[in-house]
Amino acid sequence: MAAFAPIALIVLFLIWATALVLGYGLLLYGLRAEFRPELADFPEAFYVSASTLVPLAYGDFVPEQGWARALIVLESANGVAFGALAITLLFELYGSFRSREEAVVALDALAGAPASAVQLLETAAGPTMDGKLRETFDEWQKWAAMVLESHLAYPLLIYFRSSHDNEAWINSFGAVMDAAALVLSSVEGDQSAGSAKLMFTIGNHLVEDVSWLLFRNPGDAEAIIEREEYAAAIVRLKAAGYRALDGDAHWQKFAKMRAKYAMFLNRMAQLLSAPPAPWVGDRSYLPHRQSRRRRPAPKAAS
Incomplete structure (x- = not known):
């Protein structure tokens, strides 16, 4: 690939x-x-x-x-x-590819490689990181708009993989979307909520258009994450200093938000053979996914 x-x-x-x-x-x-x-x-x-x-x-x-x-x-x-x-097409493709990958590489410092939403939020909560989370959401809002325009105009760009180990643009995008969903659903009083909402909106626009271009039917809307994984993330966010809440209402809100884009992220990660990343990629091993795939035992003949 x-x-x-x-x-x-x-x-x-x-x-x-x-x-x-x-x-x-x-x-x-x-x-x-x-x-x-x-x-x-x-x-x-x-x-x-x-x-x-x-x-x-x-x-x-x-x-x-x-x-x-x-x-x-x-x-x-x-x-x-x-x-x-x-020649013009080559320059246009390279320019769009470079713009996409610059943000992916820059995100490594915050979210690691492969990118993790929880690590992104933890790093942004550091004592010298005032306003960094809001700035990141603003940058990725522009990134999502740029990718939406360039990748719909030149769909071949979707298949150009990142040139660095353990990186993939779909993983980084997924990490930022997950971080925005966590802030909007489970964190109280964070100043980056407005930027997170804008980024989440543009990100979903990107998901809808590209998934329709590639898959026509992106599949059922599922959060594709276990409650235990969400609870573990909330524990880490509390330890980082966030006013994070993990009640049923917050979990359901997060799951509903993530269901809008999770299937697209996973199908894209598998299509592009992206390196495994937290919450993005092949999630078929999850208990709730396995239970859905089990077929009922055939009835005994009377």
Whole structure:
């Protein structure tokens, strides 16, 4: 999976170039009598088309009449335009990829690698981290908007993996979404709640659009997290100094919020072969997931 995106990009360029050469080759073959020497068969027309698009222009076949000359000029211009388009696309893809990955790498200092929502909140609660959590949510709100626009415009970007060990953009995004959900559902009086709400809203927009693009049916809405995992996270947040609450109402609110994006995160993590991360990835081992997969025993024949 790591090599899929680069290979797919190369194949895409090859398909475009082959389609142009083939199309112009068919047109040139229809005008074969206007060349000197005359094009004997389609392979010769294909050769003339390819050497014009690149362009090589050996001059062994010369167009001598108007339509053939016009077609050669047009294909040569298309070759220049194709090269410019390919270079522009490469720069655009790299720029979007770099912008996405800069935030992922920067998050390591707060959330670790692979990223963890609880570690993010713990680090942001440090004595010298005033306002850092709000700043992080604001940055990732902009990040989510950028990824939403760029990855819908160029879906191939989704498959470009992070270049650092134990990192994946889907894991980092999931950690920030989980952190926002924890703040909004289970933490009282935190000044970052407003930024968390905005980030959570834009993040869900990203989830909805990309999941529809890739999966059409992203699956059932599930929190895909155990109550014990949530309780352990609340204990850590209390130890970090947050006014965290873990009653049934708060758990249900967190589970409801996480159900909006958890299935997408897990399916994306599996699709991209992302490294295992807390709360993101293959969660089929969880007790409640296993119980749902068990089928009832067949009834004994009477």
